[in-house]
Amino acid sequence: MTEPLPQGSTVGILGGGQLGRMLAMAAARLGYKAHIYEPGAAPAADVAAARTMAAYDNTDALRAFAASCDVVTFEFENIPASALDHLARDAALYPDRRALEVSQDRLAEKTFLTDLGLRTAPFAPVGTAADLPDALAVTGTPAILKTRRFGYDGKGQARIATPDQAEEAVAILNGAPAIVEGFVAFSREISVIAARGLDGSIAAYDPGENVHQDGILATTTVPAAIPSSLKTDAILIASRILNALEYTGVLGVELFVTPQGLVVNEIAPRVHNSGHWTQAGCAVDQFEQHIRAITGWPLGDGARHANVVMENLIGDQIDEGLRLAAQPGTQIHLYGKAETRPGRKMGHVNRVTGPA
């Protein structure tokens, strides 16, 4: 076992939203200082020892930031490659460049997954409108056209119900490289949150069952109502991905449950909204697990000791927080965002529904 970063070391976090905020608090719990890098409003800065407010293409600011940190991580995957280049020169960066490159590009991600022998939705690249008929021949309709890069919570996507809607769909891309994905007939959506340490050890949490509304995660429930064989499959899939990427940190894998088994929807190289339940159900939550991984601590074992329902508070659902907080076994997490906007994640609650 190698020694972890010494007490008082600085963990740099790119991005100052709620994930960065919860990572910063987890870093503090392990005796580290957090330094947030965020161009705009940064609720994470309220719980961090330091904050840099600068654009992701500000080379000087990026390098000064990296120089002040012992390790750098991020709360979202859509970080410009140039920013990573500057950071990696001056600080350890986990997860590393490769994990980001795979997850930043839907085509690279799907190709990586199928090369690993994992099942995904049928997909095909779309460079221009002319590619679409051949692509739809692969995926069938209905299908979803998505930009290859910088998608999040359903943004940058268009549904193609029938081939004659294709031209209209392509128009919204503004010439950006895209991918078309076929639909998967699934009974449930689950996700598994897993981590790989600097020493190559792996720990996974029990898969959670996710319900989305309007393309945004609404609830995650553990245990998921699936057979234990599928739970094992989900954890094996996550482990295979972690090892193939020689990954360090926490990874989220979204999966569809189908009659033929599990199909990978997407991977997120970071702590994940569907892992928030671990704050109430596990001794070591996903945020502590990620900080453990990237700073060289042994991973927590991920054992679950409670059943939990995590419910996101989107937009003015934050006003329901008061009612929810009064319910038994309910833990509340609000993100300190100054402005409530429709579709914006304002907080979440974890409701413990019983011992595991």
Added chain:
Amino acid sequence: MTEPLPQGSTVGILGGGQLGRMLAMAAARLGYKAHIYEPGAAPAADVAAARTMAAYDNTDALRAFAASCDVVTFEFENIPASALDHLARDAALYPDRRALEVSQDRLAEKTFLTDLGLRTAPFAPVGTAADLPDALAVTGTPAILKTRRFGYDGKGQARIATPDQAEEAVAILNGAPAIVEGFVAFSREISVIAARGLDGSIAAYDPGENVHQDGILATTTVPAAIPSSLKTDAILIASRILNALEYTGVLGVELFVTPQGLVVNEIAPRVHNSGHWTQAGCAVDQFEQHIRAITGWPLGDGARHANVVMENLIGDQIDEGLRLAAQPGTQIHLYGKAETRPGRKMGHVNRVTGPA
């Protein structure tokens, strides 16, 4: 139900140690900003949105601090009364002045408890050395001589094994008003952490069983190995104290288990080291509970869904954190203190030993 303080409000915390640090993070989880007031090094400041570094007798700084806060609380009870006067003029202060006055003075505390009909160790006030023979006649020997004010973790105390050691013991007080306490023959030490909300509602956690070493808490274990009738008694005692003080916030009550029932050792008007296990065993931990109470949120119910052993890391025991962190179900909390000193609380671990 009244509305809680709005999102983005500021919770002021007097004291910047580990309790202030964990309170600041709990405030952030409820969408509040924390402002730490601390004359010296303040690990809590690393997770707070603002920090004032000034002495507790700096009137201008205290008033400016209070003016910047929507509510003020504290992480320890030995706050000069003058500081409270200045604070209370400009901000709501919870728990309030009376709770502090009772707990700041061992004589006032014991008198308050016995007036409530609760049992304590036999005690008697000691103004000068001349008072000691009469006092020891009340308490018997062995006894402990303690300064009435500003004691913590066994500091400012002297053991009197036999009456002829009395003079020597009094000398260490330097003329400070004191109290002598008799010994209680007890089988176990337990504590109960309970909260009272702004609306008068009360919630209590399951009592924990405490083991001290060298006068400092070493471990707290839940469940305590006591009959459920005593658990109920402990919670009723805490409730009686909370109501008598019209208290707002979290209170810790240390109790001795004796053949004749529970004897109150002392009360602490704040979150308490023996309540740290709630971070791993309950949906709402004592820190969130305290912030809920003082900001007008409904209290969490305190239900326990896991068995937990909390172990303090004192002085260079912090070096054991690495080994402990590798154990199953073990959550680690390090306080970010720059210097390791013997007897100093550097962190703690919560080990989940199973579902409740």
